Amino acid sequence: MTNARLPTSLELLGWSDFFADQIEPADEDLVPRRIASVHRARIEAIGVTGSVELELPANANTADFAVGDWVLADPSSDMFVRRLDRKTVFQRRPEVGRGQQLVAANVDTLLIVTSCNADFNPDRLERYLIMANQAGSKPVIVLTKADATDDVGLFQTQAEALQRDLPVIALNGHSADAGFLLRSWCGAGQTIALVGSSGVGKSTLVNTLTGPAYGSKQKTGNIREYDAQGRHTTTARSLHAIPGGGWVIDTPGIRTLYVSDITDGIDTFFADIVELAPLCRFRDCTHLHEPGCAVQAAVKNGTFAAERVERWRSLVLENRDRTPTISGPRGNKSVRKKKY
Numbered sequence: 309m310t311n312a313r314l315p316t317s318l319e320l321l322g323w324s325d326f327f328a329d330q331i332e333p334a335d336e337d338l339v340p341r342r343i344a345s346v347h348r349a350r351i352e353a354i355g356v357t358g359s360v361e362l363e364l365p366a367n368a369n370t371a372d373f374a375v376g377d378w379v380l381a382d383p384s385s386d387m388f389v390r391r392l393d394r395k396t397v398f399q400r401r402p403e404v405g406r407g408q409q410l411v412a413a414n415v416d417t418l419l420i421v422t423s424c425n426a427d428f429n430p431d432r433l434e435r436y437l438i439m440a441n442q443a444g445s446k447p448v449i450v451l452t453k454a455d456a457t458d459d460v461g462l463f464q465t466q467a468e469a470l471q472r473d474l475p476v477i478a479l480n481g482h483s484a485d486a487g488f489l490l491r492s493w494c495g496a497g498q499t500i501a502l503v504g505s506s507g508v509g510k511s512t513l514v515n516t517l518t519g520p521a522y523g524s525k526q527k528t529g530n531i532r533e534y535d536a537q538g539r540h541t542t543t544a545r546s547l548h549a550i551p552g553g554g555w556v557i558d559t560p561g562i563r564t565l566y567v568s569d570i571t572d573g574i575d576t577f578f579a580d581i582v583e584l585a586p587l588c589r590f591r592d593c594t595h596l597h598e599p600g601c602a603v604q605a606a607v608k609n610g611t612f613a614a615e616r617v618e619r620w621r622s623l624v625l626e627n628r629d630r631t632p633t634i635s636g637p638r639g640n641k642s643v644r645k646k647k648y
C-alpha cells in the first residue's frame with residue numbers, strides 16, 4: 309500500500325485508461341467533463357474545477373446524453389465537442405414510445421434496490437440482473453427496510469439464489485450503517501447507480517450515502533416535477549458525490565421493466581443453459597421435445613430445474629418480440645460488444 313499512487317483529480321471523478329485511450333492529438337485543447345445531470349433543455353457537468361453548465365450545439369438533443377457520460381468540451385466556452393465511448397450503459401425501453409431511454413452510463417456497480425416487503429419479486433430482480441449484465445455493470449442487490457421485518461434472512465436467501473456469487477446486502481436506508489455496508493462499491497473514483505421501483509427507498513439511501521449536503525443540492529437534480537396527471541414524480545437523474553468516496557447516481561422509480569434488446573444479458577444470466585445448447589443434436593433445437601437435447605438431459609439429471617429453462621425460454625421470446633427487427637438479437641451481437 310505504501311507505494312500506491314494517489315489518484316489524480318480526474319481519476320477521483322471516475323476517469324480511467326478506458327477514456328484516456330480515446331483522446332487523440334486533435335483533442336489537445338479540450339478538457340474532459342463528466343455529466344452530472346440531464347434536464348430537458350440543459351446539461352450540467354463536473355470537471356476538476358467544479359460544476360459547469362455545458363453549452364450545447366443548436367441541434368443537440370439532451371436525450372442522447374446519460375448521467376455519468378464523459379464528454380470533451382472547450383475549456384473557455386464550455387461548449388460540448390464530443391462524447392467519449394461508454395464503458396457501461398444502462399438503458400431501458402420506456403412504457404410508451406420507441407427506442408431506448410438512457411438511464412446511466414459508466415457505472416461500475418448497479419445497486420438493484422428492493423425492500424423486504426411486497427415489493428420483493430424474484431422475477432423482477434432477475435430482469436434487473438439481466439439488465440445489469442447487459443449494461444456491463446456489476447450487480448449488487450440491496451434489500452431496504454430490513455428494520456421493518458423479522459424475515460430478513462428469508463429475503464436474503466431468496467435473493468442470493470438468483471445468480472452465482474451475487475452480493476446481497478440487507479440494510480436500513482435511514483441508518484448511517486448503510487454507507488459502511490456498501491463501502492466496498494463506493495471507493496474513490498467508483499460509480500454506483502441505484503435502480504428499483506418507486507418507493508423502495510432509493511432517495512433515502514442516496515441521502516444517507518451523500519450526507520446532509522444532498523438535500524440542499526437542488527441544483528444538481530432530483531427535482532420533483534409534475535407529470536401530465538398532476539402527480540409528483542422524480543424525473544431528473546443526477547450524479548452525487550459520496551464524501552470521502554465515489555459517486556452515486558439516483559434514478560427515478562421504474563414501474564415496468566421490459567426485457568428487450570438484451571440478448572447478451574440473457575446469455576450471461578443463463579450461461580449454464582446457453583453453454584449446453586451447442587451439444588444438442590439439432591442446431592435449431594428448441595429444447596422442448598427433440599431427441600438428443602442436452603438441455604432436457606441436464607434437467608433430467610437434476611443439473612438445473614425445469615422452471616429455470618421455462619423462465620429462460622419466456623425471456624428469450626419476450627426479448628425477441630420487443631426487439632425491433634432492424635437491431636434484432638442476431639444483428640446486434642457483432643456491434644454490441646463493449647462499444648456503446
Ligand SMILES: Nc1nc2c(ncn2[C@@H]2O[C@H](COP(=O)(O)OP(=O)(O)OP(=O)(O)O)[C@@H](O)[C@H]2O)c(=O)[nH]1
Binds near residue numbers: 510562
Ligand atoms: N423503515 C424504513 N423505511 C424506509 C427505508 N428506506 C426508505 N424508507 C421509507 O420509504 C419511503 C420511500 O422512500 P424513498 O427513498 O422516497 O423511495 P424512492 O425509491 O426514492 O422512491 P421514488 O423517488 O419514487 O423512486 C419513505 O417514507 C422512506 O422514509 C428503510 O430502510 N427502512
Ligand SMILES: [Zn+2]
Binds near residue numbers: 604
Ligand atoms: Zn436442446
